[in-house]
Amino acid sequence: MPEATAGVIAIGWWELALATVFVVVSGALSLAMGLGLGKDLVVATIRTYVQLFALGFVLRWVFENQTGPIVLALLLVMVLAAARVVLKRAPSAPRGLFGNAALAMALTGFTVTFAVTALIVRVPVWYQAQYVLPIGGMVIGNSMTGIALAIERLFADLDARSGEMLTLTALGATTWEAAHPSIKTALTAGLVPTINSMAAVGVVFIPGMMTGQILAGADPLEATKYQIVVMLMISAATAIGAIVAVLLMYRHRFTAEGVYLEQGLRGGAS
Amino acid sequence: MTTLLEARGLTADRPGDEGPVRVLDSVDLALESGTLTELVGPSGAGKTTLLLALARLLPDARGSLALDGVPAEEIDIPAWRMRVALLPQRPTMFAGTVAENLRVPWRLGVRSAESPPDDTALREALDRAGLSGVALERGATRLSVGQAARVALLRVLLTRPRVLLLDEPDASLDDASAEQVRRFTAEFVSGGGAAVRVSHARSDDAADRRVRLTGGRLEEVGRA
Structure with missing residues (x-):
């Protein structure tokens, strides 16, 4: 269950994973229409996770130090x-x-x-x-x-x-x-x-x-x-x-x- | 006759598919006042390159140049280009009217101390060039190729250079327009200037001298 902290409703790990379903929708559409974008979507999604989490960790560390x-x-x-x-x-x-x-x-x-x-x-x-x-x-x-x-x-x-x-x-x-x-x-x-x-x-x-x-x-x-x-x-x-x-x-x-x-x-x- | 522009040992390379290609190979040329020199040679021989070098518009050209006996090193480049005028093969018309195009040289800092020609002088110049039907206020980009070529030549002549370098000025002109250009060149020369004219299609009977550029070398092939 999401919880509210300091005015922000925090997103849980499961909810974050659920958001990935949106990419599955795009992937399915790409497959159905023969767009050939499936691989690009997978790579882009992984990069989004990795890059933004890396940024989040860096910012958290910088804020603390x-x-x-x-x-x-x-x-x-x-x-x-x-x-x-x-x-x-x-x-x-x-x-x-x-x-x-x-x-x-x-x-x-x-x-x-x-x-x-x-x-x-x-x-x-x-x-x-x-x-x-x-x-x-x-x-x-x-x-x-x-x-x-x-x-x-x-x-x-x-x-x-x-x-x-x-x-x-x-x-x-x-x-x-x-x-x-x-x-x-x-x-x-x-x-x-x-x-x-x-x-x-x-x-x-x-x-x-x-x-x-x-x-x-x-x-x-x-x-x-x-x-x-x-x-x-x-x-x-x-x-x-x-x-x-x-x-x-x-x-x-x-x-x-x-x-x-x-x-x-x-x-x-x- | 005095030598206005003198080139000695002009040498220049151009990038080619298999490395640099020598287009000018120790070229010597003396341009005397009151003379028209016709420069001929096969396509790609380097005729345009030679004109660019004489106008000090060619990067990495080697050799020496002198104007009125003064070495190029002692004349700053804007002053050189005010006296040695190059007319490129393709006439350029800038956005604006014919009058504005004819006054382009006076919009530049190098001529800021001079007054631009007034409308009467411009009208007279256009009439003499057979362009009496062209209004000063006409948009210059609406001119035909032949009209634009003559306006571009007038623009250079109005700056009163000492040496005129013409790169195939009649390349895309009909016979009547080409004749006007020849007449203008002859008038410039009779006024004491020196002109070089690259010719490809038509030859100019009024030329005092004919030189040929082949394989980077310049040779004299005729003198009147």
Whole structure:
């Protein structure tokens, strides 16, 4: 029988196992319709259990042993993992940009996270893991998507405009002047999903954090305030991260003389 | 006649399927004021590459360049490109009107100290190029290929370069448009400029000199 503790109805082990039946339903549908997704569903379900329990144990340990260096180290791990994902999702980007991606993620991740926890939530201890880690996770995870979109669009658009950039460069344009339209396109691509999501939130869907807080027994208005802070911080984080990443990276396709390295000039190295 | 642009030992490689391919092999070329040089050669011989190298738009090109006797190292790149103008083979029209396209060079920082040509000057230039039917306010992306090619050439000529590098400027033009381009080139040259023109389909009788690029080597094949 589930039991209520501190406003949360705890889920028992058997009930958790019962939730797995939902995957069996998906698996049966996949089988019936010949979708061939059975194996993927099994692997994804196992990963969900393993990854989230690992996270739960890590967070529990951190909450019990929290110190400034431990919390900072965990944020750094998130930043580095996000930088890797960003470049994986941007196949048009040249190689060797991990440092730039990590710098952009770190700048936005640390700045926005600590601005929110210190100035808005006003946590009593700056490294209080219960606030810093979930907020940091949301900042890094959500801005990562926008940054990846911006970078992919940047390099795809630069290639699509290589003829236009040759004309501009031949007329004396700097790399900034030649690349500027692509930079604008890239930043728009990176920021639009966040803006759209801000416009739809609360009408089309109840966001995850607010749902979680309500389920955890919080007053819906308090949950609303937190959610607004979260949405605004995500938009700021995406904007800062995308701008930093794009400004750091666009020059990598230009030579020191301001010549755009179009595909024919890149040889084996992309 | 004075030498405006001089290249010595220009050498460049391009990435190929089986490693780097040498497209320019110690090319020497001197462009004199008041002359039109026609550059010919088979497809893929490196004619465009040579023009890019002369405009200092080719990465990793080796050799020496000088403009008016001043070594390239002593002229910063934007200043070089203001005086040595390259017209790429495919004319680029930017979003906006014909007038805005003709004024693109003055939107760049390198020409921020200069005043852009006014509407009267632009109208006159279009009329002389046989584009009297093209309004300054027309959207540039609505121009035909031949009209766009002439607008792109005008855009370069309005910047008053010393050296003009034309990469097959009449590649997709009808005879009448090609004739306009030839006339413009001749006017530029008679005004004391030096021009190089890559030719593939049509030959230019007005050329003072004809050079051929084959196997990375440049040889003179005719002089008027």
